[in-house]
Amino acid sequence: MKNIAILGSTGSIGTQALEVIGENPSLFNAYVITANNNARLLIQQALQFKPAYAVICDESKYAEVKQALAKTDTKVLAGIKAINEIVTDPKIDIVLTAMVGFAGLEPTIAAIKAGKTIALANKETPVVAGELITDLAKQHKVKILPVDSEHSAIYQCLVGEENNKIEKIILTASGGPFRGKTAADLAAVTREHALKHPNWVMGAKITIDSATLMNKGLEVIEAKWLFDLSADQIDVIVHPQSIIHSLVQFEDGSIKAQMGLPDMKLPIQYALASPDRLKNNFKRFNFTDYPQLTFEKPDIMTFRNLGLAFDALNKGGNMPCIINAANEVAVAGFLSNGVTFLAMSALIESCMQNISFQTQPTLDDYLNTDKETRIFAQNLIKQMPAKAYNLI
Ligand SMILES: NC(=O)C1=CN([C@@H]2O[C@H](COP(=O)(O)OP(=O)(O)OC[C@H]3O[C@@H](n4cnc5c(N)ncnc54)[C@H](OP(=O)(O)O)[C@@H]3O)[C@@H](O)[C@H]2O)C=CC1
Ligand SMILES: CC(=O)[C@@H](O)[C@H](O)COP(=O)(O)O
Ligand SMILES: [Mn+2]
Numbered sequence: 072m073k074n075i076a077i078l079g080s081t082g083s084i085g086t087q088a089l090e091v092i093g094e095n096p097s098l099f100n101a102y103v104i105t106a107n108n109n110a111r112l113l114i115q116q117a118l119q120f121k122p123a124y125a126v127i128c129d130e131s132k133y134a135e136v137k138q139a140l141a142k143t144d145t146k147v148l149a150g151i152k153a154i155n156e157i158v159t160d161p162k163i164d165i166v167l168t169a170m171v172g173f174a175g176l177e178p179t180i181a182a183i184k185a186g187k188t189i190a191l192a193n194k195e196t197p198v199v200a201g202e203l204i205t206d207l208a209k210q211h212k213v214k215i216l217p218v219d220s221e222h223s224a225i226y227q228c229l230v231g232e233e234n235n236k237i238e239k240i241i242l243t244a245s246g247g248p249f250r251g252k253t254a255a256d257l258a259a260v261t262r263e264h265a266l267k268h269p270n271w272v273m274g275a276k277i278t279i280d281s282a283t284l285m286n287k288g289l290e291v292i293e294a295k296w297l298f299d300l301s302a303d304q305i306d307v308i309v310h311p312q313s314i315i316h317s318l319v320q321f322e323d324g325s326i327k328a329q330m331g332l333p334d335m336k337l338p339i340q341y342a343l344a345s346p347d348r349l350k351n352n353f354k355r356f357n358f359t360d361y362p363q364l365t366f367e368k369p370d371i372m373t374f375r376n377l378g379l380a381f382d383a384l385n386k387g388g389n390m391p392c393i394i395n396a397a398n399e400v401a402v403a404g405f406l407s408n409g410v411t412f413l414a415m416s417a418l419i420e421s422c423m424q425n426i427s428f429q430t431q432p433t434l435d436d437y438l439n440t441d442k443e444t445r446i447f448a449q450n451l452i453k454q455m456p457a458k459a460y461n462l463i
Contacts, residue, residue: 074162075343076103076187078154078178079169081112084192084218084276084335087117088167091340094351097424099343103157105170108132121145123162132405142371147292154178165343167218168193171276172399173441177201178216180434183207190342192218193398194293199392201296216342221290223298223338224316224329229298230346232321240300241318241326242290243310246271246370247282250311254373260412262405270313270333279402283415284369288380289398292391295384302384307377308387309367332356375416377421388430389440390423396444397422404452422448 075092079085080101091233092099101120106113109127116301117125117140126148127136132438133149140147148157151174158166158181159343167190175193182189184207193198197204204438217223220240229237248267250255265282266275291305316338330335332354336360340349371378376398382391397419404410412420426444429436 072099073098073164073343073367074102075190076105076158076160076166077101077169078103078158078166078175079171079193080107080116080242081109082169082171083272083277084167084169084339086112087327087336088169088339088343089120091310091336091343092120095340095344095349095370098349102163103160105154106395107170107174107252110139116327117143117145123214124148124157125162125174126156126157147425151177152257155181157183158182158187163187165190167339167343168196169218171195171274173199173395176437179204180207180319182391183211184212184223185225186211186213189213190214190218190339191215191222191297194289197296198289198292198395200432200434201292201391203432203437205299206237211241216345217293217297218338218339218342219290219293219334220333220335221317223341225294225298225319226317227341228317228327232319232327236322237298237300237304238322238324239304239306240294240298240319241306241308241320242287242294243282243313243315243317244284244287244307245313246309246367246369247284248423249374250309251281251370252373254413257412262408264374265405265412269311273335275406276399277401279405281380283376283412284343284371284374285376285380285398285402285415285419287369288377288383289395291377291380295372302381307369310364311367313363314360314361314364330362331354338419376419383423386428388428389426389432389436390428392432392437392440393422393426393428393444394419394442396449400445400448400452410452417446419450421451 103121103124104122105126110132124146132151137147166187169192175196178198268278277421313333315328319325383394401415401418
């Protein structure tokens with residue numbers, strides 16, 4: 072029986088992880104669950120899964136959760152510091168990082184330092200601090216098992232290939248809801264359009280990232296660190312059906328792909344059960360339902376974020392941290408209707424040009440870069456009319 076700490080149990084990945092745990096009660100136990108402020112769902116999950124701990128980040132919701140769980144054995148904690156502490160509990164086997172955004176960084180570091188296996192969904196962590204995280208994982212002999220579907224695909228393709236060199240990897244991208252659109256079309260798109268992903272149902276932030284292709288940019292950086300690759304070993308191909316989740320090309324030219332219907336429960340289950348595969352009743356892929364699997368080049372002239380992410384990867388240092396923070400502010404601004412779709416790339420580029428660059432950042436430097444970038448980006452949003460951004 073593995074004890075799992077699910078950081079972000081109330082989100083898209085978190086709720087699907089609980090489904091996987093519920094389907095395999097003899098293998099997995101939800102030992103810790105956490106939410107940012109969704110107290111109602113956290114309470115429901117605690118009543119159903121009976122974890123040892125339920126943590127609510129928003130301290131103003133503590134009393135509500137505590138009262139609702141008063142007659143249970145679940146201990147209730149509050150605040151982000153409580154998450155950093157609870158991940159070190161000796162009974163935890165795996166920490167599933169399913170929180171969204173930069174907030175995932177410190178709990179992931181705390182969990183690695185405590186020697187916990189990491190099931191990594193929070194891609195922002197390796198984007199911001201890939202070198203620091205992978206060095207720490209080596210130092211503490213900790214496994215980082217990818218949950219992101221593309222990285223899980225690559226990881227699965229690499230099983231049994233430990234002695235073989237990777238020539239390159241090919242990350243597949245759906246192209247998002249605006250595939251094929253021109254910049255003029257994009258000037259008028261709304262958050263409602265952008266939130267309709269063609270193949271996946273996910274949290275709001277990653278869904279917008281998919282629409283701008285920033286998700287693929289973040290995944291390129293994530294892949295660099297998880298698989299120790301250089302930027303020119305990472306290709307991106309648009310595959311609108313999201314059936315091939317990614318591919319690895321070895322030095323003999325042979326390509327291995329991992330395929331399946333788009334369903335995050337599979338990579339979540341694979342990470343939790345690793346190295347085993349578990350029998351399940353997930354819907355199976357049928358070739359005749361998909362007479363065409365198609366592939367095309369990403370349009371990086373229109374969807375500028377993918378190119379910006381490659382620039383950040385090539386520049387290194389704290390630049391990926393800068394694009395991550397700028398992107399989080401841009402996406403929040405777009406979701407609240409204050410920033411237009413095209414303005415998001417302009418905002419990110421402006422942050423890349425203006426925030427102090429550091430070649431060898433420490434954790435404190437990342438924390439400061441994140442703060443500095445958010446303030447700068449928020450000021451840009453306040454000062455400049457959205458229309459002006461649209462013209463850049
Ligand atoms: N959804 C997907 O299919 C995929 C997601 N990922 C990655 O997984 C991560 C989670 O994504 P997803 O599940 O879609 O996101 P959601 O927005 O659906 O869920 C986010 C979770 O994190 C919690 N949370 C949000 N902000 C904070 C914070 N500041 N401090 C602590 N907890 C917080 C939320 O709590 P509350 O509910 O209270 O707000 C919620 O439990 C992201 O990094 C994403 O890129 C990767 C591949 C696929
Ligand atoms: C499910 C998952 O891993 C997402 O990251 C998904 O890949 C998003 O799709 P695109 O970014 O390819 O549109
Ligand atoms: Mn992905």
